[in-house]
Amino acid sequence: MNAGEEKSLQLFIRLLTTAATNASLYALEHLQVQRLCRQALQEANHLLGLHETLTFKVIDGRLIFVNQPVAVNLAVQRLLRALQLKGISHLQIESGVYAEELIALVGLLSKRHSQQQQVSDSEHIKFGKVVVRHRESGQLAESAFLQLAQIADDELDKFMEIYDSVRTNKQLNITGINEIVNSFINSFSSQSDAFLAIAPLRSMDEYTYTHSTNICLLNLAQARLLGIEGPLLTDIGIAAMLHDVGKMFISPNILGKRGALDDEEWEIMQQHPVLGAEYLLNTPGVPRLAVITAFEHHMRFDGAGYPKTRRPWQQNLCSYMTAISDTYDAMRTHRSYEESLSLKEITDVMLKLSGSKLHPQLTYGFLQVLNRLDKSRATAKQASKIS
Numbered sequence: 001m002n003a004g005e006e007k008s009l010q011l012f013i014r015l016l017t018t019a020a021t022n023a024s025l026y027a028l029e030h031l032q033v034q035r036l037c038r039q040a041l042q043e044a045n046h047l048l049g050l051h052e053t054l055t056f057k058v059i060d061g062r063l064i065f066v067n068q069p070v071a072v073n074l075a076v077q078r079l080l081r082a083l084q085l086k087g088i089s090h091l092q093i094e095s096g097v098y099a100e101e102l103i104a105l106v107g108l109l110s111k112r113h114s115q116q117q118q119v120s121d122s123e124h125i126k127f128g129k130v131v132v133r134h135r136e137s138g139q140l141a142e143s144a145f146l147q148l149a150q151i152a153d154d155e156l157d158k159f160m161e162i163y164d165s166v167r168t169n170k171q172l173n174i175t176g177i178n179e180i181v182n183s184f185i186n187s188f189s190s191q192s193d194a195f196l197a198i199a200p201l202r203s204m205d206e207y208t209y210t211h212s213t214n215i216c217l218l219n220l221a222q223a224r225l226l227g228i229e230g231p232l233l234t235d236i237g238i239a240a241m242l243h244d245v246g247k248m249f250i251s252p253n254i255l256g257k258r259g260a261l262d263d264e265e266w267e268i269m270q271q272h273p274v275l276g277a278e279y280l281l282n283t284p285g286v287p288r289l290a291v292i293t294a295f296e297h298h299m300r301f302d303g304a305g306y307p308k309t310r311r312p313w314q315q316n317l318c319s320y321m322t323a324i325s326d327t328y329d330a331m332r333t334h335r336s337y338e339e340s341l342s343l344k345e346i347t348d349v350m351l352k353l354s355g356s357k358l359h360p361q362l363t364y365g366f367l368q369v370l371n372r373l374d375k376s377r378a379t380a381k382q383a384s385k386i387s
């Protein structure tokens with residue numbers, strides 16, 4: 001697949017999944033959904049100029065387009081998950097496809113379409129269904145895993161809306177954040193390990209959203225390990241969700257720059273903890289813990305890091321936990337799946353940093369969480385192989 005075709009394919013998938021997200025949040029008739037579908041149709045027609053039919057297959061948890069694996073990102077993961085939830089293993093779009101057919105496909109991929117509803121072919125869109133074999137335990141484990149992943153997606157949608165509103169109106173919806181964190185905590189209680197396994201599956205795309213969700217899940221796991229419950233647990237989750245909110249005030253050119261930042265850019269980047277803390281301080285209803293965590297999350301255990309403060313400075317527990325989750329997330333998401341570090345390598349790096357950059361006892365606790373996470377991912381993988 002050449003670069004132009006790859007770009008067009010990725011855009012098509014992104015338009016389709018964004019339309020499905022919007023259809024879930026609003027309705028299929030919403031103008032935004034219709035607009036995205038029209039754009040998706042343009043891309044589909046462009047691809048149909050290169051291939052007789054557009055064939056998508058789900059094989060071994062990967063999306064295959066015209067016999068080639070598609071590079072994974074958030075949109076591709078969402079399409080995969082939506083197809084898997086509906087038991088679709090094969091999707092074929094043929095030349096001459098109408099906008100109405102694509103809109104119906106978007107409806108099918110959205111959460112408005114229940115798993116029980118019929119999936120039927122249209123004139124130019126054909127589906128192939130997985131033959132369900134009954135291997136109870138494996139199947140159950142996999143479907144629980146998929147449902148949990150879906151919950152995380154719902155929360156992500158809400159969170160994206162909230163962050164967008166910060167960007168545009170500079171007004172934060174703290175109730176929304178509260179709801180997200182509480183729904184995480186509830187899901188956590190019922191499906192602790194499987195839920196935890198979702199965190200590292202989030203990839204490079206839409207970095208700030210996914211990063212904040214990851215840090216929230218990882219902080220909640222750490223806090224629960226310490227026996228923290230109730231309102232403090234919620235506050236720790238909220239603080240994690242908002243720790244990088246100051247980045248909303250940094251230029252996207254600096255945030256998204258590939259390669260190293262120069263001195264001036266680095267100095268601007270280092271302002272995000274203070275900018276975030278100031279912003280949260282002036283937002284009604286935000287827990288104090290979130291203000292402190294935004295301010296302190298780049299301070300190191302040994303007192304170095306930024307922002308510079310008077311010495312001695314006693315950091316909050318939540319700031320230490322956030323620094324640990326942050327370090328881990330950076331190691332996972334700045335690399336592609338193929339290159340990602342093994343658990344052993346991550347453990348080695350984190351142990352080396354404990355006592356200097358990171359709080360040592362909390363780091364040991366976190367490494368226990370990682371071990372559990374690794375085991376639950378292995379179980380989920382096993383489950384998807386069995387079914």
Ligand SMILES: [Fe+2]
Pocket residue numbers: 243244272297298
């Ligand atoms: Fe940060």
Ligand SMILES: [Fe+2]
Pocket residue numbers: 211243244326
């Ligand atoms: Fe961060």
